[in-house]
Amino acid sequence: MQEKSERKSNKYRSEEMRARLLSAARALFVEKGFAETSTPEIVKAAEVTRGALYHHFADKTDVFRAVVWAEAAAITEAIEAAAIGTEKDPLLAGSRGYFEAMRVPGRVRLMLIDAPAVLGLAEVAAVDAGNGRGSIAAGLREAAPGLAAAQVEALALILSAAFERAALEVAQGAPQDTYIDAFRTLWDGVVAGAPR
Amino acid sequence: MQEKSERKSNKYRSEEMRARLLSAARALFVEKGFAETSTPEIVKAAEVTRGALYHHFADKTDVFRAVVWAEAAAITEAIEAAAIGTEKDPLLAGSRGYFEAMRVPGRVRLMLIDAPAVLGLAEVAAVDAGNGRGSIAAGLREAAPGLAAAQVEALALILSAAFERAALEVAQGAPQDTYIDAFRTLWDGVVAGAPR
DNA sequence: GTTGGATGCATACAGTCTGTATGTGAATTC
DNA sequence: GAATTCACATACAGACTGTATGCATCCAAC
Numbered sequence: 001m002q003e004k005s006e007r008k009s010n011k012y013r014s015e016e017m018r019a020r021l022l023s024a025a026r027a028l029f030v031e032k033g034f035a036e037t038s039t040p041e042i043v044k045a046a047e048v049t050r051g052a053l054y055h056h057f058a059d060k061t062d063v064f065r066a067v068v069w070a071e072a073a074a075i076t077e078a079i080e081a082a083a084i085g086t087e088k089d090p091l092l093a094g095s096r097g098y099f100e101a102m103r104v105p106g107r108v109r110l111m112l113i114d115a116p117a118v119l120g121l122a123e124v125a126a127v128d129a130g131n132g133r134g135s136i137a138a139g140l141r142e143a144a145p146g147l148a149a150a151q152v153e154a155l156a157l158i159l160s161a162a163f164e165r166a167a168l169e170v171a172q173g174a175p176q177d178t179y180i181d182a183f184r185t186l187w188d189g190v191v192a193g194a195p196r
Numbered sequence: 197m198q199e200k201s202e203r204k205s206n207k208y209r210s211e212e213m214r215a216r217l218l219s220a221a222r223a224l225f226v227e228k229g230f231a232e233t234s235t236p237e238i239v240k241a242a243e244v245t246r247g248a249l250y251h252h253f254a255d256k257t258d259v260f261r262a263v264v265w266a267e268a269a270a271i272t273e274a275i276e277a278a279a280i281g282t283e284k285d286p287l288l289a290g291s292r293g294y295f296e297a298m299r300v301p302g303r304v305r306l307m308l309i310d311a312p313a314v315l316g317l318a319e320v321a322a323v324d325a326g327n328g329r330g331s332i333a334a335g336l337r338e339a340a341p342g343l344a345a346a347q348v349e350a351l352a353l354i355l356s357a358a359f360e361r362a363a364l365e366v367a368q369g370a371p372q373d374t375y376i377d378a379f380r381t382l383w384d385g386v387v388a389g390a391p392r
Numbered sequence: 393g394t395t396g397g398a399t400g401c402a403t404a405c406a407g408t409c410t411g412t413a414t415g416t417g418a419a420t421t422c
Numbered sequence: 423g424a425a426t427t428c429a430c431a432t433a434c435a436g437a438c439t440g441t442a443t444g445c446a447t448c449c450a451a452c
Contacts, residue, residue, distance in 0.1 A: 009419075013429065035231065035313070038409060050410090051431045059411070117231070117313035121364075154362070154370075154378035161361030162354035162382075168317070169353065182350035186358075189385015205448075209400065234438060246439090247402045255440070 018056050018066075020046045026067045030106025034064050034114045061118060068115050072127045075101045075111070079131075091187065094135060095163075095180050102167040112168055132160040144194030155190060162186060214252050214262075216242045222263045226302025230260055230310045257314060264311050268323045271297045271307070275327075287383065290331060291359075291376050298363040308364055328356040340390035351386060358382060 008016075024045035028037040039060055043050050057063045075098075082097035083090070102108055116124050125133075137156035140147060147155070166179035204212075220242035224233040235256055239246050253259045271294075278293035279286070298304055312320050321329075333352035336343060343351070362375035 013419090017429080033313070039411095040409075049431050052429075054411070055428090055430060060409095113312050113317065116309050117229070121309065121368075150374055151378060151381075154365075154374050155381060157365065158358035158362050158375070158378055158382065162358040165357030166350070166354050169350075172317075174350075178346055178350050179354070182347060182354055185347075185351060185386055185389060186354065186382055189387075189389045190381055191385075192389060193381060193385045209448090213400080235440095236438075245402050248400075250440070251399090251401060256438095 014056070017048065017052055020048065021053055021056060021063065022066055022070060025063050026071070026110075029064060029067055029114065030110055033109060034118050039063075064114075064118055065123070068110065068119065068127060071107065071110055072131065075107070076131055091139060091184070092180070095183060096176070098132065098163070099167050099170045099176050099180070103171045108168050108171040112164055132163055133157060136160050136163070140190070143191045146195035159186060159190070210252070213244065213248055216244065217249055217252060217259065218262055218266060221259050222267070222306075225260060225263055225310065226306055229305060230256075230314050235259075260310075260314055261319070264306065264315065264323060267303065267306055268327065271303070272327055287335060287380070288376070291379060292372070294328065294359070295363050295366045295372050295376070299367045304364050304367040308360055328359055329353060332356050332359070336386070339387045342391035355382060355386070 021042065025037070025042045028041055028045060039050055039053055042063070043053050046052075053063065057066065078101040079094065079097035082100060083093045102111075111128075115127070119127075133156050136159050137152055140152050140156055140159075144152075163183055166183050170176045170179050217238065221233070221238045224237055224241060235246055235249055238259070239249050242248075249259065253262065274297040275290065275293035278296060279289045298307075307324075311323070315323075329352050332355050333348055336348050336352055336355075340348075359379055362379050366372045366375050
């Protein structure tokens, strides 16, 4: 006979519960946005109670924070997975990878629309520190070594904003190649015009 | 003797009330953001009741919408006021004007952070239709007539995103000249690289 | 200029949400 | 195996949103 009440370690239970909550929360945030999603909805979808949610997270914002960090990790992973073996043009590969990653439904809303409003700019900057901006800055330093450090930083920042906006359009159905071309135009222009 | 209960036309009363509410709401949205501002706070600051607010606006979002549209008009006006008589370099003048306009405290939060989350991308696009993107597209068409229409649209969109991001940094204290230079670098690169 | 109705706004209410306090059984520690 | 901690459920207090209702003022028609 099987055991009726399966014994589980606290650690296992906690991880299980966190995953359930985050999964349910992610689905709702993606579908309806942060403001329109309530904690009762989240716990109902996860088939638990609000007690569990507030045991694992400080508040609703904290749930959102966890979802965003997890999503950022997933995006980074997707980009890296898409980039392996594509050594000939890392910029193009990275662009395509990011665009594809951001086409996962709702990601744009989650990461580019809601996250800045809910978490603030500072935290969002920290979230994708390893992502776009860093890669762009590194690429700039390599392709245009004559640029001053401050210029590299400024250019990387506004280029990454341009890039994100392009991804947003692509995610909403705009033709990917148009925006890859557009971004490449910016990039090439910067590199060509930079002091050598 | 003065009249005790001054008679006022309905039209006058309504306009007065709307202005009071919008002024109070703007101050609070700017200071604390949309989500952290409650309608009781707004009407308290305006020294009226929620009845007045819900008489003039459909809901809290509708108040925010009105504030954003008014702010967009103010920004456009400020830019145009700053640009008069500066015929030698319209791009530079426009950049400085926008940067300066966006340094009004809280405008960045209102227009660039909260508005997309609260009103959605479509409406935000409509709000600043006359603003940045249109000017950039027009400037592109003039400076680089060889570009295809689709490319102009795409470039204008991502350039305006870069531009807004630059303004955001400047509003938070970054040196303006650094970001004007950075944006000009993008611009010049696009123009130089475009087919003639 | 009086009357009937519309308008502007205040008050009152119902429902929902958030975060916290408290309680209970299972797991861990000694 | 007793004591304690942990994971979670239940219960509660406060606040907020949007709506329904009531009253006073304004306006239009006669």
